[in-house]
Structure formats: structure tokens, C-alpha cells
Amino acid sequence: MQPSKINFMEKFSKLPDEDYSVRIIAMMNNYEFKIVKFKGEFIWHSHPDTDETFIILDGRMMMHFRDKLVELNRGEMIVIPKGVEHKPTSKEGYKALLIEPEGVTNTGEVESEMTIKKIEWV
Amino acid sequence: MQPSKINFMEKFSKLPDEDYSVRIIAMMNNYEFKIVKFKGEFIWHSHPDTDETFIILDGRMMMHFRDKLVELNRGEMIVIPKGVEHKPTSKEGYKALLIEPEGVTNTGEVESEMTIKKIEWV
Structure with missing residues (x-):
């Protein structure tokens, strides 16, 4: 049957070695x-249609x-x-859990080089 | 302005000293x-209209x-x-974060002595 547990650090271990990664x-x-x-430093943006939640798992x-x-x-x-x-x-870097409706663009209404067109699963 | 951080353990410290508490x-x-x-042992139940998410913060x-x-x-x-x-x-007890749409009953379709009519804020 479907429901399986998800371990955050096991998932993080599969991310590429880059300053910014979302899955x-x-x-x-x-x-x-x-x-x-x-x-590093993200860009100013907002999400006009939805709230979004960050839960900090590591760092600051x-x-x-x-x-x-x-x-x-x-x-x-x-x-x-x-x-x-x-x-x-974040100077030190952080790991977080982000919760929001599907399809929300990471940079909101702003198009930038940080915009991710399609976020993949991990 | 509104958005303020929420510290989980600070919130847990305000719960009553009981085996089961939700806020x-x-x-x-x-x-x-x-x-x-x-x-302890909860009751068998399901939520016919929604998924629900548990994130374990402490214990098992x-x-x-x-x-x-x-x-x-x-x-x-x-x-x-x-x-x-x-x-x-849970024998040892756990602390968790529960995420689901507003108004979901804790015991789902089952009415029991564990059913909480109205969950309060903390």
C-alpha cells in the first residue's frame, strides 16, 4: 500500500552540490x-495567489x-x-521544507535567472 | 506587519501536561x-475528504x-x-506537526471519547 515515510536528510543527500536546489x-x-x-541572497518577490510556508530543518x-x-x-x-x-x-546556508500549492513559481511574479521552470521530484 | 516566526518547542511548552494534546x-x-x-494508542479512523500530513518533531x-x-x-x-x-x-510518546485543511475532525468519521469538537489555538 502507498503511504510510506519520508526522511528529510535522506532526501537532502540526493540533491546536487549547489547553493540553491529545490525538489x-x-x-x-x-x-x-x-x-x-x-x-546566498535570493530575490525580492511575492506570490499573488497563495500563502507559503517555510519550516527550517537546518542552518539559518x-x-x-x-x-x-x-x-x-x-x-x-x-x-x-x-x-x-x-x-x-543566508550566509551559512539553510535547509528547509517549503509547503505551498502545486505549480507555484519559486520567484513569484518576478522572472529572473533564479526562476525554475519546472521543479523535479527527488 | 504580520508574518512572524513560530518556534515549535516554545509552542509545545504551553500545552497541558496530558498524554494527548492538539493545538x-x-x-x-x-x-x-x-x-x-x-x-498511548489512538483509534482507527480515516478522513474521507482529505489527505493529512504528520511531521515528527520528537519521539517515535x-x-x-x-x-x-x-x-x-x-x-x-x-x-x-x-x-x-x-x-x-506511541509507547514513548511523540511530538508532531499535523497539516490538513481547517475543520478536519481528529478522529475522522469515528465519534469517540478522543474526538475533539473544537481545536484551540496556542
Whole structure:
């Protein structure tokens, strides 16, 4: 039968050795669970149609908003409300779980060299 | 502005000292994020209208299905497909994050002394 457990670190171990990598690991209804590894500075963007959730699994994320900065460490989560501009950065790098409806573009309404057309499964 | 981080252990520290406790900690669109603390044997049930996701934050969960048993530890997750009967048990106790649409009853289609009519925020 289908339901099997998913081990986050086992999934992360399959990612390429790059500063930014995103892969889908599970679906719940029409929502995707994605693992994200990131180091550096992302771009300002927002998602006009949906909230999105980050759960930090390792490292540290600095989530920039236009009017404040939120530091997130392992064992913490944040829900980015739809339409709210944000920019994650990380000097040390972070590993996170990202939850949002299927098909959401990683850079939201902004087209950039960081835009991923189609996110693969791992 | 609204988006603030949520620290799981800080939220768990506010739960009553009982073997079973569930509280809402966040919403993403119409989905609820709930923290669950559980020790003992839950009841067989299913959710006819939705998948649900457990992310184990601490301890060990034994997720029983009619045809198999899945052991889940910290750093692991499982998506229970809609309509699939399941029963979580835990000798040691576990802490988990539960993600599903708002208003889903904890015991699914089964009414029992474990049924919680209205889950509160913490």
C-alpha cells in the first residue's frame, strides 16, 4: 500500500552540490512539500495567489520583508502571506521544507535567472 | 506587519501536561498547522475528504495501517491519503506537526471519547 515515510536528510543527500536546489518530496491534496537548500541572497518577490510556508530543518534563514527582518533557525517556521514581498538570504546556508500549492513559481511574479521552470521530484 | 516566526518547542511548552494534546499554531490559506503531543494508542479512523500530513518533531510514532506498520522518528514525515484507515500509537510518546485543511475532525468519521469538537489555538 502507498503511504510510506519520508526522511528529510535522506532526501537532502540526493540533491546536487549547489547553493540553491529545490525538489518535490511529497504531495498532500494539491499541495506540494519541497525540500530547499539555499545559501546566498535570493530575490525580492511575492506570490499573488497563495500563502507559503517555510519550516527550517537546518542552518539559518534571514527572511527579509520590506519593513522588518526575521531570523529563522531549526525548529522554526513562518507563513508568508500571499502578496507580501519577501527575500530569503543566508550566509551559512539553510535547509528547509517549503509547503505551498502545486505549480507555484519559486520567484513569484518576478522572472529572473533564479526562476525554475519546472521543479523535479527527488 | 504580520508574518512572524513560530518556534515549535516554545509552542509545545504551553500545552497541558496530558498524554494527548492538539493545538493550532498557524494557518496557510485554508490549511491549519497543528502541534500534537501523543502517548498511548489512538483509534482507527480515516478522513474521507482529505489527505493529512504528520511531521515528527520528537519521539517515535508507530503508524498502523490495515496492511502494514510504519515507524516514524524525528526528521520524518508521512502523508496519509484520504480515506485510508490509520491508527497512531506511541509507547514513548511523540511530538508532531499535523497539516490538513481547517475543520478536519481528529478522529475522522469515528465519534469517540478522543474526538475533539473544537481545536484551540496556542
